[in-house]
Amino acid sequence: MAAARDGDDQALDQLLRRHYDRIYAVCRRLAGNDADGADATQEALIAIVKGLPRFDGTSRFSTWAYRVSVNRTLDELRRRARRPSVGLDDAVLTSMAAAPIDVAQRVDVDQALSRLPVDFRACVVLRDLCGLDYAEIAHVLAIPPGTVRSRIARGRAALVPLLGNPAPDPGRPSPQP
């Protein structure tokens, strides 16, 4: 790490290779398709390399790298404004979770995630794909841990009908915003 930060090309190469797959995975899942995922990964790697001298070591490198990657990807998604689901309001999110869905309408993970607002998507991906805990996700996204917990729950609940599971029992309490 120190060598990479000091400009050692070989150390930097090894560092990036070690973390590449996870960085790509999170960028890919946030972006929703291969092409945008590849672009986002490349942008993220460049941002990591450029930002490495500022990495202070107070968090794990992987957490910091996720932070850079997620921010770059979210910036890119917002800039492109390709996703009509970006900016979905609470009512839409809630209706997604509650609406029964026919088997034929069930979609894969990418499509399901793409229907979540990006802020919710990021929380779910960082938790379930990257295995970060609430505090780490809060650090990555610069939001309170309580918000992380809420967004993960609401994101998962919205994904339940989309990923092939039955609609929730209407008698159960709905998640609190």
Add this chain to the structure above:
Amino acid sequence: MTDAHPTDEQLSAALDGADQAAADHAAGCPSCRTRLAQLQAVATAVAVPPAPLDQLAKERAMAQALASARGASARNESTVSLSARRRVPGWVGIAAAVLVALVVVPLLVRDGPSGNDVASKSTGQGSVADVASEVAAADGGDLGSVDDAQALRAIVAPGLGQSMAAGGAGSAADSTGAAGQGAARPNAGRGPAASPTSTTVPAAPQAQNAPASGLTTGGRPNPPCASTTRQRYGQGLASLVYAATLTWQGTPAVALGYSVTTSGGSLNHRVFVLARSTCIVLTVLSL
């Protein structure tokens, strides 16, 4: 636990080990257990990583990132070298060129087999299979200073076209033991300047107007970083058909061109530009 069911948020937190009370409730409540299983199914589905990016795209991304790291320092080095050049007498450049010719080039090729007996020597850097794939590489010469992929593509493409035409009917010496018998080997037809009847690998065609790089002189098969490239990115690569030296964005480098085994598309060659000292990929072209 009270009779009130936990909310989705509480069950989701229970899934993450952050709400023990909700987990305890779900253990004894069929409805909540079902809901917990649904949330768990979502978490499990999201946890499956996406299919990995193909190797070429990965190397491109890595190369771009590393290039961005070198950008500032390369610019600084360029500035320094320009100002320093003014203070260097002309004879120093001539002396350096002579030194390179006498010392560096022989060092670069010292591990390769002698030009007349490819089969009898081990390169010491690559496997036998590697060597068999590298024997027919065209010497692209020294390409000089190149700063962007488009310029590199324009320089390298004719060399690859030349090598393809020249290698149409050829077979190369087989380092696995067929040398001396004129045996053909797979992919030999893709290589340049290989004789169908001789175990001697003749000098390969060079890029137009480019001085020899020394990497493949007399059929020398093992330019710097060829083994590393094979080990890291060998999947899909067939023969090494091109090798050249250059200075890529200020970094001394080698360009290694391979034919690729993919069929049905327009992608026929892949050119890796690697830092000469570390064999780190600086950029990758598909031609």
